[in-house]
Amino acid sequence: MPGAIVERDYLLKHAVRLPVPGKVVAHLGQVLGYGDLIAEVVLPAGFQVFDVKNHFQIKDSDLEGSIKRLAGESFQKGDVIAKKQGLISRIFRAPEAGKVVAVRDGRVTLAMGEKKIQANSPIPGTVAEIAPGFGADIIARGTCLQAAWGNGKCAAGMLILVEELGRLPINDLKDKIVLFPGKLNLPQLDLLRDAQAAGVIAPVLEPGLYRAYKNWNVPLISLVGFGEAQTDSVSSSALQEMNEKPVYLLAQEPNNRDGIKPRLFYPDQGSQATELFDKAKTALVGCQVRLLGSPYFGSQGIIIEVPEKEEHLGSGLLSYVVVVERDDESVIRVPLENLEILSR
């Protein structure tokens, strides 16, 4: 049975990885704060391979005497790396400070400058598992609101519920995670970016603006997905509880293959992040659910019955269904695949 959309006292596990292998500095069991370093890789900003033999037109026997630095040696800008002796001597000097990383086959490879890539913790939590060379899995306990879509970025800030953009002074949005009740259009994206909002939450997004949302440099999540829908009452109530509290927006792009979902997380300071037991699985009847697909997209209800046999859908497909009583008291039959459990 999939996890619920809103989970309280939830043990969140979040993977933090470097794009290229480096060094993991966090250790197992370490308690991390938001932004703390987990892993880093220091790459040379540039390389220069100098072919001493070909450039100086020298014999193999003269190579050893011509190369003035050994592998592993550091050098400063202007230092002589290789020199051809003779009446008219020729010199190869280091264009920048750096280190000789290889001397082989008559070639000297210089690594110059430094480029650091770091992987930081996007939530306060505890290191539960180390991925050698790449990063770690962080766990934290708190209230977790699972979203449908995110644009691949993360943020932290105070959650602020905004009824209408423009009513609040622009400075009030700075560094805040803004919960916006409607679908965001392009001018609103510009406004929120200019206001330096740390992140944005919207119930649904406009399908036609998919690329704009994806490329937007502010972390963004959609609670329900794309199309027409309202925030369900369970999510609304969780968001109300988080209002004006410090929250963490993990706006990762959903990836079912790796079980990655975008999330809004509010850590409960009093909880222990050491219990790794799954909660007992509960029955479906009585679960609050949110519906996917037309014509009920985004609407919510309660499962009142789980028939044992498969049934035909309007499209002709055969599927296991559940009977849901919607908030408007209408009773409908929904395929199991087309609903999300809001809470149990």
Add this chain to the structure above:
Amino acid sequence: MTAPYLSIHISSLRSQAWLFDDRSGSYQLSGYVNQPGSARDPQTLTNALRALEKISGRRIISKQGKILFSEGEGTEGLERAGITFSAGKPIRTALIGLSEKFSLEPLRRLVSFFNSDIVLELNLQNEPNLSSQIEKLTNTGFDLLILAGGVNGGPEKALRAAISNLRLLCQLRQGERPQIVYAGNQALADHIKLELEIGEDLYIAGNIQPESGREDLSFAYKAVCKVIRRIRIKEFPAMLPMLDNPKVNILPSEYARARIGSWLEQTQPTDKGILQIHLEPEFGQVIATHNGKRMGLWENMAVDEETIETVSSMLGKSVDPVAVATYMLNKQIHPFFLPATLEELSIEITWISVRIKSMLRRLSGIDPDFHYDEELGMQDNYEPVLLSGTSLDRLPSFRHAFIPVLDSVLPNGITTFAWDDFEVTGALGVLADFNSLLSTQIVDNDMFTNMATIVVVDSLATIDQLVLRLEVDEGMGEMRQRYKVYMNELKRIETSPVDNIRVYLSPEENSDVGMGMRGLGGWVSTPTSKLGIIIDARGRPPFLHSDPQIMNKIRQNWLWELGV
């Protein structure tokens, strides 16, 4: 009687398991389970195996949940087991080649077959600057690097320099080195081993171009399979105990599936190839085996504006473009979401067609021996076109699955569409090393369902002109059914469930039904099938009326004829 053989498939959203045994004297499928659940949860697989035990009445796992192998005759357990996997991230791959045509193009053909993502390509001719090469290598994250180039005994200088850079890369990434496959000039095979000193992280495959103009990817396929196995074991450590067990074979599902395709092609009485299309909500794969050559492409599902627009334009005015975009974007988020309304179903079917077309088009782009044109359809003969996968399986009927495949593959001549009911191709492919008789006997057991026999009429006639007459002999003596087919018609002829239905095709003189020349007809034997015989006289490219309303009506007629 031997102990049973187990095959397991681990995908990201479900686990499948098959049990084959020869209790009846020849091998049969004695149990099959398909359980939803994440590949990252080992319990999913255990549950699947427990369910398989119940179905088959055979003991296959121990109390500790480990696969149980037979210790000898009369003991419980399995003879051998095969594991295939489609789960896992696309393997980030870097390609280094000496030239575009002779190195990088074959390497693209090689890696596109697998669940991979090419993140870096270095053409040593275009990028001779060693400093720039090493910069690109160190700045890109990848799991697999393949280096190829040069015929055996040919020039070595550029390759040696690249190998020297790889040495540096391996030093910089000590501890978390990428897997490296060398598939170039074999004169440097020992040199690269000595130079890199990375032990099991280096794989020496045969040269992909042993002689000038001759391409051979067979050894490289095997090397890449080994690499993928290592990478997946790291990703799914629960499989680690299986790695060195000689009774277990582990393969990527795409490769296992292709093995059966190759075997089927070899057993074909005709010179037609085998086309396999497997479609899942998160990915798709086409494998074509023709003239002994294996060609394939794996495509992970991604929704972009272009795909949405293509699906929307194919649906025309019948569905609101916003509804199309909404459905597709939400389906990407919830891949197992089912189309609940007819509108959603029409979007789903059209999208399937677009996905298959995209894979076929891309495959023809990377492999010059795969001849497909989006407008004109498949230019080579493939029979059967073997279909499988959840995306097609979760449509209401064979008819619904047939339409998008016919409209995307656009076959020519005469062919058959078959359905792999239990997805056994991959399951058998991974066990083929242990017991080749098993695959033969299982396939001979009519494991595939014939969906339809398709006769495509290529004609110079204009709309509504007669292009074909046919007689169907269902073995009822002199009683034969006679039909006429007109240009731009899609006709379905239902047949009785009897073996060996004979059809006499009599094309008009300007029409070709794949018998070798226009006007030439003859008898064709067709196996019994779910949909019967489909005569596709819509032309290649299929005729599309300029008036959208008339075109919509024509489309409706085609669907109506197929019973949708």
